[in-house]
Amino acid sequence: xxxxxxxxxxxxxxxxxxxxxxxxxxxxxxxxxxxxxxxxxxxxxxxxxxxxxxxxxxxxxxxxxxxxxxxxxxxxxxxxxxxxxxxxxxxxxxxxxxxxxxxxxxxxxxxxxxxxxxxxxxxxxxxxxxx
Amino acid sequence: xxxxxxxxxxxxxxxxxxxxxxxxxxxxxxxxxxxxxxxxxxxxxxxxxxxxxxxxxxxxxxxxxxxxxxxxxxxxxxxxxxxxxxxxxxxxxxxxxxxxxxxxxxxxxxxxxxxxxxxxxxxxxxxxxxx
Amino acid sequence: xxxxxxxxxxxxxxxxxxxxxxxxxxxxxxxxxxxxxxxxxxxxxxxxxxxxxxxxxxxxxxxxxxxxxxxxxxxxxxxxxxxxxxxxxxxxxxxxxxxxxxxxxxxxxxxxxxxxxxxxxxxxxxxxxxx
Amino acid sequence: xxxxxxxxxxxxxxxxxxxxxxxxxxxxxxxxxxxxxxxxxxxxxxxxxxxxxxxxxxxxxxxxxxxxxxxxxxxxxxxxxxxxxxxxxxxxxxxxxxxxxxxxxxxxxxxxxxxxxxxxxxxxxxxxxxx
Numbered sequence: 001x002x003x004x005x006x007x008x009x010x011x012x013x014x015x016x017x018x019x020x021x022x023x024x025x026x027x028x029x030x031x032x033x034x035x036x037x038x039x040x041x042x043x044x045x046x047x048x049x050x051x052x053x054x055x056x057x058x059x060x061x062x063x064x065x066x067x068x069x070x071x072x073x074x075x076x077x078x079x080x081x082x083x084x085x086x087x088x089x090x091x092x093x094x095x096x097x098x099x100x101x102x103x104x105x106x107x108x109x110x111x112x113x114x115x116x117x118x119x120x121x122x123x124x125x126x127x128x129x130x131x
Numbered sequence: 132x133x134x135x136x137x138x139x140x141x142x143x144x145x146x147x148x149x150x151x152x153x154x155x156x157x158x159x160x161x162x163x164x165x166x167x168x169x170x171x172x173x174x175x176x177x178x179x180x181x182x183x184x185x186x187x188x189x190x191x192x193x194x195x196x197x198x199x200x201x202x203x204x205x206x207x208x209x210x211x212x213x214x215x216x217x218x219x220x221x222x223x224x225x226x227x228x229x230x231x232x233x234x235x236x237x238x239x240x241x242x243x244x245x246x247x248x249x250x251x252x253x254x255x256x257x258x259x260x261x262x
Numbered sequence: 263x264x265x266x267x268x269x270x271x272x273x274x275x276x277x278x279x280x281x282x283x284x285x286x287x288x289x290x291x292x293x294x295x296x297x298x299x300x301x302x303x304x305x306x307x308x309x310x311x312x313x314x315x316x317x318x319x320x321x322x323x324x325x326x327x328x329x330x331x332x333x334x335x336x337x338x339x340x341x342x343x344x345x346x347x348x349x350x351x352x353x354x355x356x357x358x359x360x361x362x363x364x365x366x367x368x369x370x371x372x373x374x375x376x377x378x379x380x381x382x383x384x385x386x387x388x389x390x391x392x393x
Numbered sequence: 394x395x396x397x398x399x400x401x402x403x404x405x406x407x408x409x410x411x412x413x414x415x416x417x418x419x420x421x422x423x424x425x426x427x428x429x430x431x432x433x434x435x436x437x438x439x440x441x442x443x444x445x446x447x448x449x450x451x452x453x454x455x456x457x458x459x460x461x462x463x464x465x466x467x468x469x470x471x472x473x474x475x476x477x478x479x480x481x482x483x484x485x486x487x488x489x490x491x492x493x494x495x496x497x498x499x500x501x502x503x504x505x506x507x508x509x510x511x512x513x514x515x516x517x518x519x520x521x522x523x524x
Binding site for chain 2 (some may be wrong): 275277279281282283288311313315316317318319320321323364
Binding site (some may be wrong): 008 | 265268269270284285288289292301302303306328340
């Protein structure tokens with residue numbers, strides 16, 4: 001999936017601000033989960049929250065205003081109480097700009113305690129829909 | 132009250148992004164209401180929400196990274212169902228950078244319907260604490 | 263054109279933060295000008311800057327996480343030294359959420375002084391490309 | 394040093410958005426370097442840029458609107474071509490909310506190539522000013 005860099009996302013160096021990549025990663029994992037057939041809003045409606053536990057980002061090259069970025073998302077293992085998304089961001093010249101991962105925790109919205117990943121999500125990950 | 136411009140708040144022109152001023156205005160009215168003795172968190176705890184109804188901003192001169200901005204806040208009339216804050220932002224050379232106003236609506240957090248301003252707030256505005 | 267509300271854009275009320283609409287308006291006018299055949303990056307490359315002079319926003323209904331927003335942009339007069347974009351934002355149920363306008367000033371990037379709108383832009387606005 | 398959580402920085406979970414911590418870390422390192430006697434704006438004026446190379450953040454507990462956060466910054470080694478800041482964020486109850494590090498690269502603003510840390514910075518770090 002792709003995002004176009006907004007002026008609001010740049011900084012005085014003329015680059016995308018480094019904290020902005022957390023938002024790009026959010027967009028990437030949101031669309032990856034939607035493509036599986038389980039929008040994050042449905043998880044929320046079912047009482048599941050997904051706060052972030054840890055993230056790491058490595059910045060190789062800067063992105064600039066109006067760049068069209070391609071975001072890729074990968075799961076390398078099935079989720080348990082946690083789920084870890086690996087991301088890469090490339091520009092229109094296919095240069096790798098940024099890579100990183102974000103680990104989130106499944107939390108029960110009522111008790112605010114960790115809980116296992118929803119079974120529906122694990123089933124969809126084990127046999128994703130044909131596209 | 133004062134805020135220091137963060138790098139995250141600048142854009143590729145080297146100026147503070149125009150949408151950022153909404154946040155500066157938020158900080159200004161938050162501290163103005165806290166100085167009255169009624170933190171916004173107490174309003175929220177009492178079931179009062181304050182979504183924004185309208186705003187206008189006029190940009191005279193740009194702010195830049197690391198500028199120390201002075202924010203002033205003024206109420207020109209007592210609140211009813213709405214409250215309107217007038218703001219001015221100046222830099223260290225006392226130059227006027229930005230001015231504007233934000234009008235918010237008192238909303239009951241349960242019914243999500245408009246409601247009158249809390250009497251405690253009106254009392255504090257009518258006779259503000261000595262400083 | 264459309265934008266999907268990101269989690270980063272929401273606030274603790276569960277709504278899109280009011281300052282975020284400045285960014286949506288930026289995206290709307292960027293794509294409107296691109297559709298004319300004159301990307302804003304070309305203006306910048308030609309030494310034209312477009313800082314914001316004034317804006318007004320009226321908030322009718324809140325937007326929420328993952329809402330798919332439709333942004334419309336209108337010019338009601340040809341630009342001179344200034345250009346004024348009128349925007350409306352609606353949700354998937356066609357409800358009007360927000361409306362407002364943003365007025366920007368054409369500035370020479372070298373002198374940082376106001377200058378007239380580029381003739382190419384005025385020509386394109388007078389006879390926009392067939393779509 | 395301390396920052397007060399702004400409404401703009403929260404998200405629909407009622408927590409500070411995870412990408413916002415990059416900005417808090419920026420504020421923390423900016424003030425740490427200013428306290429040494431070498432404001433980042435002076436580095437920029439001397440033609441030194443400091444883009445981020447890598448960061449890691451671990452989220453232990455959420456921060457909420459209006460929380461007063463304490464930011465601590467530590468350098469565990471003298472900078473070379475890179476400089477790595479370690480950060481911790483605690484709330485008013487001294488609970489650890491977030492910890493992480495950010496590694497930046499010294500870049501020559503003209504050539505946009507890496508360069509060694511300025512000698513003045515290394516001297517100040519080796520014998521910091523008495524406070």
